[in-house]
Structures are given as structure tokens and as C-alpha cells.
Amino acid sequence: MASISSRRLAKELNEIHAQGCPVGIELKQADDFVTWRFSIEVMGESLYKGEKHLLQFRFDPSYPISSPAVQFVVEDGREAPIHPHVYSNGHICASILGNEWSPVLSVVAVCVTLQSMLASCKKKERPVDNDRYVKNAPDNPKKTRFHYDGPYLFLRYLPATATRD
């Protein structure tokens, strides 16, 4: 019997194949139900014009009850976007990946949220505690307890299904 998490991921994958991803987001790798990779690009005018970044999702058996581990890929010459909430090791401080995660969110919803996080950025800079954090950061960003302070609570994102009726 297939587990709930892989069944749900199979459905999400099916939807991506049937409908395609939103503009600027591309599925790069989904060979199993453990790791998926997407390329992400900010469309239109923004500080990140022309940049393309690779986003990695890791799922555990309790997905979607627990959030996926999401980070930018920093290997083979790839770099994480320079953003006040993205560390240079690729880890992202976004509330929906931590305590604001909801099981009705999906992989594509997370991609769209991170895309809009980049799009709305006013100044390209690393988080203030970047060096300190990167030195001791765990491999899995889910083991970090981020502080989601200030304006970034707006990252809360509810999917379109919430307004279906």
C-alpha cells in the first residue's frame, strides 16, 4: 500500500504534468517521492532579473502534515539568491516553511510564494547573521528554528482552493 505522502505527491506531480507550472517555475527533477527540484525565475522588473535559481524540496513520510524541507541549491557553481531572508548556504527563512505551514499547501504553492518573496525584495543583501548561521547550520533547514519577524509574515499564502466558493 502506498503511503499517504507518496500518493499525495503523485497527485501533485500529475497536476504539474497536466497543467504545467506557473510562469517562471519549471520542474527539473522528480524521479522519486523524496527529492524534487525546480528552477525558479522572477518574471518582469525586479532586482533578480535574468537570474535563475534551483530550488530543492525534500519530503518525509509525514508530508503533507509536516512541511517539506525547502532550500536553494548551492553546488556546481549555483548560488542562492541574495536576499535578506536567504542564507548563503541556501536555507530560507520563510514562515510558511516553518510554523505557518499548512497541509493544504502544495509544492507549487511554495514555489509561487518564494517567487513573490524575491519579486518584492527592495534591497539585495544577505541576512545580518548570515556568517554565524552558515557556520553552524544543520544539513536540514527544518532543524533550524527561524524567527519570523517583521514584515515577512505577509508570506502567509493561502491556495486558490480557499476561495473556491
Place this chain on the structure above:
Amino acid sequence: MLSSHNNALKMAAEITDPFDLPGPSERPGLRDMDASMRCTICQEFYDAPVTLSCGHCFCSLCIRNSLAEKPECPQCRKSSSDVHFRPNPTVEQAVEAWKAARPCILKLLKETADLLSRANAAPVEAHSRSSKPVKKRKRTQSVDSVASIELVEPQTAIKSSEGKSVREAVGCPICNKQVLYCNINTHMDSGCSKHVVSRRSTQPTQATRWQGIFTGDNNSKGKQKSSGSEDSNAPLPKLAYGTMKEKAIRELLVEHGLSTHGDKAALVARHRQWVMMYNANLDKSEKNRKPLKELRKELKTWEDGSKSKKVVVEDTVAHEKKYRSEFTDLVEKAKASSSARKAPSVPISSPPLETTSDDADVVPDSEDEAPQ
């Protein structure tokens, strides 16, 4: 390897989703219809649907799992808990009907598509004329007969005192319990107390009916134990495992016929999941409930699935070499902690400390276990 590949294939075949149906430009409403019959957490058709106080609906087990993690509605984030659940038999019924109709609809869609493509592919008039009208007549006939049955049914139903239909169990429109058709009126007159059919199967045999009488149906003789618990509709209470002794949890598990294997954390996880599955099962309308045996099996598959996959070490010698430093490190730590435990400063009754270092995400039940 091969078997896992087979499994993947099987899974792909058995998974259904709204994209099996044509989009709104072709057949308006169909895909949305399918989507609205699905839980937004698991994306499956609602299984034991329950409505929260905010009005959003989920599978009972899904939302119980989600609320255990975070006490709010996943859709609108209003705070919520399982005391606010209302089972939703109306949605349950709609889902059942849709599940039954879906294959027919898919078949019909395929047939019409085939017909259309054939008509386009073979423009030879004579050929298509010879085959088409026959089919058409057949279909109109069958449609006619279906319509007439539907029209006549309400009248004949009253008359049909012959045959099986009187002995058939039907759902009471008031309490939703199964009642024999011939008893439905007296059942409703009695305030829904008399003549309730207790079996799960819709076609009762004489034997099971007698069995029901002998075992005393609603008499709470067996109470929570053995087969008696199958009839009780009371949900299991949530427990504060942190204050309970391991032995007490073991006893609870034995009471429900569950395995008592593993350490306290495993026992607690098992019992907690059991309570959720048991209570979720009660949120189904009675005829759809699973027997406890099946629930136990599901609990087992859940447990097998939630265990992290074991890393199989093939070359043990190389493995030992590679991780020598970590092994010696762990041994040192173990020695240190064992000598610390022997030291008198540690309170005698303290439970065995686990030597986990960080891993906040591995211990979801920390608040229950933390009173030390």
C-alpha cells in the same frame, strides 16, 4: 527492485485525480465536481468527512493528524480542535454516489469521443449509417427504460410488499441508522429506538440476526473489551501520556488487542494513532465503518510506513573504519552518561534519559513527556 517498480506502476494505476476528467472548456463543471469531492489535505475522496466550526471539511483522520500538529483549520487558520467536529454524512453520501458514477462517466466520455473520432475518420455515408442508427436506438431505449423506472419507483415501492425489498435494510432519514424497510415507520414512531439493524452487511442472514439478539445488541455487557467495543459509539478519550506509567499504556494497548512491542515512545505513538484511527472510524456513518480487525491492520501498515527506512550496511568493516571516530565518540558519551547515572546526584525515580542531542522534529510529543 522489480517488486518496487511493480508497486509504483500499480500505484500510478490506482491513483485518481481531477485531471482524469476533461477540463472546463470541454465539459464544464466535471473536473471541479471531482475536485470538490476531495479532501484538501490528502487529495483523496473524503473518507469520514467532518466539518469544523469554520465550515471547512476534511477527512476525519487527516484533520486529526493535522490538529495534533497545530490546532487550527489548515484552510483558513481559525483555531480549532476535535471537539468542534461534526461528522458530515451528507458529504459522505455525495462522495459515495460520485465514486460510483465516476467510472460510468469516464466510460461514457470515452465512448462519445470514440464515436466522434470514428465518425470523423470514416466519412463513408453508407457504412456509418448502417451501424449508427442501431446503436442510437439501443441507447434511446435504455434511456427510456431508466426514466420510466425512476418515475414509477416511488409508487411501486409502497406496493412492493412481496419479495425482498421489505426485508431490506434502509437508512432512517432521521437518525441515519439501518432499519428494515418494513419496520421503518414503527422505528421512527418510537423516536428512532426500535428495530435498529446492528449488522454491517446490507443483506442480513438469519444467523447474524439471531446472533444480534443473543449477544444483546446494545447491552453494554462486554463494555470496552473484545467484540463488545465494536458496537459502542463512544469515541476514545485523549490521554495525557506524560503522566502515565509505561505499564498503564501497555495495558491499554492489550485492551484493544494491539502490539505492546517497543519502548514507551513507541507505545505512546501507537496508542495515539490508534485513538485517532478509532475515532475517525466513528465519524463514518454506521454502515461504512470498518471492523476493528481492519483498523488494527491499518495501524500496522501505518507503523511500518512511518518507520524511517533502515540503512543497510553491506560492507561492515569499511563502515566501521569510515565512522570509527564517531563510534568512539558515542562510546565515550555513553560511558560518561552511564557513570553520571550511577552518581547519587540524579533523582532515583527519573525516567531513562534518551541521548538525543537536537532533533526537535523527531519528538512531536515533547509537551506530553516534558514534566521533568
